[in-house]
Amino acid sequence: MAELKPRATPAFKKPAIKRQELHFYPGARQLIWLVNDEVKVKAEAWGGESPIPGFTYSVMPPRQTTPGKYVIHSYAPYRTKTWIWSTIAWGTRISVSFDKGEEKVFYETGQLSQPWKPVEGITKAQIESNHLALYGTYKVPETWVFNDFGAMSVRYFKDLNNNKKLDKGETLSGEMIHTTPGDEARTARSMEVSLQSSHGCIHVKPNDRDRFYRAGAFTKGNDFIIHGYAEPVPEKYL
C-alpha cells in the first residue's frame, strides 16, 4: 500500500499592500514618491523661506512651508482672484477682439451664456510684454500661459478624521505644489530651470511635476508628509 504523503500546504501569499506616500523635505529641497518604502520618483523641490530681515515685502511676505501630514485632494489648473494673472486657468483659449473702442484680449469661459469674456485689468500690450519676457516674442498667444501657479497645481488638506476625504471642518491648504510661468516657459524652450523659493508653496520643475503625476504621486487620497526644515532625507532614500 502506497504510503500517503501529506501534501504540502501551499505557502500563504501575503496580499501585496501598497504603501504609497509623497514626502517633502524642505530643508534638503527634495520631493520623494515612495511605494512600499521604495523610491519611485525623486526630484528637487523648493519650499518657502523666512522673510529676510530688513527687507520690505509689499503684499505677501514669504514664509516657511508648513510641516505636517496631509492628504492629496486634487491635481488641476488653479485660479484665484488674489493674483491678477491667475484669474484665468492655464491653457484657456484667448483671442483678440474689438471692445469699447480698442482691441482687448478675451478668454473662453466655457459658459453658453457668455462664451468669451474680456480679460479684466490687463491690457493687450501688457499681455504682449509678458509674452516677450517669457517666450521672447511680443504677441498675444493662443492660450493663457501667465497663471502664477503654472499649468497644474496639487492641492492637499489636513485630514482631521483620517477618512481621506475633505469633510466639513477640514479645509484645503493655501500652500500647494506647483510650477511658475517662468519655469514653464523655460521648459517649453528646452532651457534649464533653476528653482526659486516660494512664498510658502512647493515649487517643482514642470518636467518633474509630470513625472510625479505619471507615477501616481498626485492621486487623490495619497498621503503627503511635509517634514521639518531641519529634518534630513533618510539615507535609504538618498
Place this chain on the structure above:
Amino acid sequence: MTAAIANAKPGTTNYCAVAFFGFISLATLPALADGVEHHTPPFLPTGMAMFNTDSLLVWRDDGRLQIRDGKGVWSAVVQLPMQKIMQIRPDASGLLALGAPETPFGPSLIIALDPAGKESERWSVAGAWDITVSADARQAVTLSGVRPLLPQAAVGAEQAFPKWAGKRPENPQFPPKLLYWEAATIYCHPADLSMQHYAPARCERPGAEGWIYEYGESMQAPVACGPWLVVNEGKHQEQLTVLEMATGKIRSRRKFHSHPRIACAGEDQLAIAERSLEQAQLPALNSTWHASIGKDQIIELAALPRYLAYRTEKSLDVILMPSPRRSD
C-alpha cells in the same frame, strides 16, 4: 452699432464692423461744428501722440500710421517696415518706432522717421524693450540699461541702470520708463502684479538728492509735464497725484469718477479726459478750461498746441476739439 461690434465673436478684429462704422462716420463728415474735427483713420488705432510741435500721429500696432500736419492735412497711410510696433516716441526731428523681435529673443528693428513719415535712420538692437528720447539722445532701453542709438546705424555700449534704492529682495523684472527733468532722470517702474515678483509701481530719482515714490498697483505709465510728474493711482487708477520731479514731494491729489486719461499740454497745463475734456493748472490740478463731449468715456488723449485729440469707447473717430492756446 457699437453693441454689434462689442458682441462680435473674438478671434479676429471685426474689420467689417470697423469698416461699416467708418462708413457711418465718413457719411457724417465733416462734423466741424464749433471747429470740432472728426477723422476716421483707415485702421483701428493703437495709439496717438503729438509730434513735431503741432502734428498728430495716429498708429496701429501692425505698422500702419497716419500723420495730421499743423495745417490739418492728413497724410496717406504709411506702412512701417515692421510687422508689429512695440512703441513709438516722438522726438525733436520726427519720431522713433520700435518693432517687436521677429524671432524669439531676436534683435528688434528701430527706425527714425522725419516729420513727413519718411525713414531717415534704422538700427538693430538685441533685447530692446522700449525707446527713450531726451533733449540730446535717442536710446534703446533693455532689461538692464540703455544703449545710445548713434548715426550710421551704430548702437553704443550699454549704460547700466543705477542700483535701485530701497530694501527689496529682488530687482524689477521689467525695465523702467525713463523721464527727464533738467539734468536728472526719473525711472518709473509699473507695478509688477505677478505672484513671484510682486512689486508696487514706483518712480525713483537715484543719487544724493534722490527720492522714491511708490504708488500701488498702477500699471499706467506716468506723464512728465515741465517740472511735474503726474501718476495715476488708486484701485481703478482714478486718482491723479502730482509730484515735484526735483524732490519727489507730493504737490496735489485729485480723484475722478473713473480712470482719467492725461496728456501734457504745456509746462503748467495738464489735459485730462474722462467723460469730458479739461485743462488743469499744474501743480494744483485746478481746472482752467472744460468742455463737454457727451456721455462717452474717452480712452485716449493727445494734446496739440490748439487742439485736444481724443478717441472714445463708442467711436472709431479721432476727434480734435479746439482748446485754449498754450500761450493764452
